Amino acid sequence: MAQDSSPSTTPPVDPYAEVPVDLKNRELALLLAWLLPGGGHLYQGRRGKGILFMVCILSTYFLGLSMGGGHVVYAKWDSEDKRLPFLCQVGVGAPALPALVQAFRVTRQQEPILIFGSPVMAPPVDTIQLDDWHREYGFLFEMGTLYTMIAGLLNILVMYDAFAGPVFMIPDSMRKKRAAQEANAPPNPSEAAPEATSPEASDPSSHASKSR
């Protein structure tokens, strides 16, 4: 395809090219992203992604929580039960923190706080109660645990995105497509021109991650 060399025309924009992102205060964005999924992005003004993260992660988390009747997220670490999934679930931030409050109260022999009339996120008193939950909810207890764990793990990706910006990369299908186009394209002598006009090269303050 012939290229138009007139100065008034703009070159085609590559949608996969790196975009400078204003991350504002990175540490604050990281904290907000952990406390509320998408919160860090909303603080940075990246509303679309912030809302996407919030909807996706919170809906997954609360869907999983409801599958197990509010019992799949709890914190417990004793000789009977070491609740390792909570290490993943706590990645979702504030929505998982009531589990710590409930665990603190139960450990001190206090009644757990009732949320909507139920001791949501309270740890089981003993293994018999845990067995009862498994009998009552069946495979949904494990499925709910899985959903809430994945929500927490996904929020770690989101926290990294809020702290350091996106890890720009080209999807495999697009990479193969471009490689095929380059292989079929006729040799163009103008491609040998120096690439000194890169926007990243002229703006050192802009965020630029390496493409993979």
Added chain:
Amino acid sequence: MNTPLALFGILPGISLLLYAMPLIVVVSLVYAATRHEVWQPILKHALDTGIWITGFMGVVFVVLLFLGWGL
């Protein structure tokens, strides 16, 4: 029992795969959105990731099916 009819034995459990659908959508979208900043590449990458995850699950399904064929 080692006939293709044995495949019908998995039908009652197929509904469980419905629980994977929301996870595939959410994981694909969130993963893609942490790789790009604008919507067009995000959606394209999410579609690719969703197809990859589904294909991977399909391969695992076929492998497990053959491993359990003689059981």
